[in-house]
Amino acid sequence: MVSAAGAPAPAPPDAGPSVLRDCADAEAYVASVCFKIGPPRLVGVELEWLLHRPSAPEVPPDAAALVTALGPHTPTTLDPSSSALPLPSGSDVTVEPGGQIELASPPLPDLGGLLQAVRADADTLHRLLATQGLRPHLRAADPLRPPVRMLDVPRYRAMEQAFDRLGPHGRSAMCSTAAVQVCIDSGGPDDVASRWAAVHAFGPTLLAAFANSPLMHGRRTGWKSSRWESWQRADPARTVPPPVSDVTGADPAGAWARRVLATPVLVVRRDDGWQVPHGITFADWIKGALPVPPTTADLDYHVSTLFPPVRPHGHLEVRYVDAQPGRRWALPVAVIAALLSDPAVIDQARAACEPAQDRWDDAARHGLADPVLARSAGVLFELADARLPALGAPPWVAHDLADMTERLVLRGLCPADHHARAALSDPAEDIRAPGFADHPEPPEGETS
Structure with a gap:
């Protein structure tokens, strides 16, 4: 670079975290990094599975078996020397605190290509796990085992310590649940607010339709989605849905930024150790509640410790869907992508969901037995089905x-209702019984 006077310009300062001393600056920063504005082109998915050995379903998976099974795909949280190679179609493999396995796809520009790539990678991943006798659960919550943290890394130690202050639900959420997380672009300047409002409006209905965790830790919980219930009770400040007014306003980025700063800090990372403060919000930290002021890197990490139903992360990370049996993980991805694929469809879907848009707990507790949610689900699935060919x-x-x-939604049922009676007396039956979609009959010309 040369200055206007012809002399060499001074080198720019080294890139690095900036110290934050003003809440307004911090809110502006959050808004700019969490909502990336641009054409909605890409879609991705993160799939989680609880694992078990059919011969010993009460025994948790162990790290050594996962390392052996995954080989060069082993994440570095399990083996720091691993090359952590992606799967053949580009998906990364990670491991959650309780030993759940996660597949994270690359973002791709077309739904069909994404679903085919992820199906291939999921099949590869499950074949690798099967070499060590490990199979994925059909449910989104562990029906038998207590929550035991397998990964001993600073992040999960800090989360466990913070959650334990509020009760036992955080350990269950971290170690005993699995989800389908759909990732979509935020959208351009003219549609980001509409897409943000839409994915929240769909939330209770799709939570109910895909609820798949009626048991946890050896008992029937009374919730169709015990996964949702455990996350909501783990740490409400960082997990509960936002008010409807915050997601239907014209400035979703501003509303989100205010929530981020009002949320208690889970962990402070420093070279001399990680600290878990109590009751100090990020705004408090900026105002001097802790000895060392925060940086933008601290704020980035703080955002990653919030777990609401939809988390803006540059893109929108939809987190409210339970893990699904078999290949049915593809359905929430397809439904959400289809409903967001056309402005007219978004409007129709939001209108159908308006009576249900704040019924999160009803959705998790009752599934589609709630008639309001059942009606909105029928409309959403019909709209999605019509858009899939395009x-x-x-x-x-x-x-x-x-x-x-046909088999569930229009009958007011969800995956949690399948084999529910058998599991009432023996939760192990929930593992042994085939899922409603464990071996679906493929259409003509397709292999399963």
């Missing part, structure tokens, strides 16, 4: 969506 969805996805709509 999005290039594979035939097996359209087949599975039609099957789920």
Whole structure:
């Protein structure tokens, strides 16, 4: 670089975290990094599975077996020397605190390509796990085992310490649950507010339709989504849904930034050790509540410790769907992508969900037995089904969506209702019984 006077310009300062001393600056920073504005082109997914050995379902998976099974795909949290190679179609493998396995796809520009790539990587991953006798659970919460943290890393130690102050639910949420997390672009200047409002409006209805965790730790909890219940009780300040007014306003980035600063700090990372403060919000930290002022890097990390139903992360990370049985993980991805694929469809879907848009706990407790949620689910699945051909969805996805709509949604049922009676007296039956979609009949010309 040369200055206007012709002399060499001074080198720019080294890039690094900036110290934050003003809440307004911090809110502006959050708004700019959490909502990346641009055309909505990409979609991705993160899939989590609880693992078990059918011969010993009460025994948790162990780290050594996972390292052996995953080989060069082992994440560095399990083996720091691992090359942590992605799976053949580009998905990364990670491990959650309780030993749940996670597949994180690359973001791709078309739904059909994403679903085919993730299906191939999921099949590869499950074959690797099977070499050590490990199989994925059909449910989104562990029906038998108590929550035991397998990963001993600073982040999860800090989360456990912070959650334990509030009760036992945090350990269950961290170690005994699994989800399907759909990742979509925030959208351009003219549609980001609409997309933000839409994914929240759909939330209770899709939470109910895909609820799949009626048991946890050897008992029936009374919730169709025990996963949702455990996360909501783990640390409400960082997990509960925002007020409807915060997601339907014209400035979603500003509302989110205010929530971020009002949320207690979970952990302070420093070279001499990680500290877990109590009752200090990030705004308090900026105002001097802790000895060393925070930086933008601290704020980035703080954002990663919030777990609301939808988390803006540059893109929008939809987190309210339970893990699904078999290949049915593809259905919430397809439904959400389809509902957001056209402005007219977004408007129709939001209108259908308006009576249900704040019924989060009803959705998690009752599933589609709630008639308000059942009506909105019927409309959403019909709209999604009509949009799938235009999005290039594979035939097996359209087949599975039609099957789920007919066998469950239109009957006021959700995956949690399948084999529920058998599991009442023996939670182990929930593991041994086939899932409603464990081996679905594929459409003509498709292999399962």
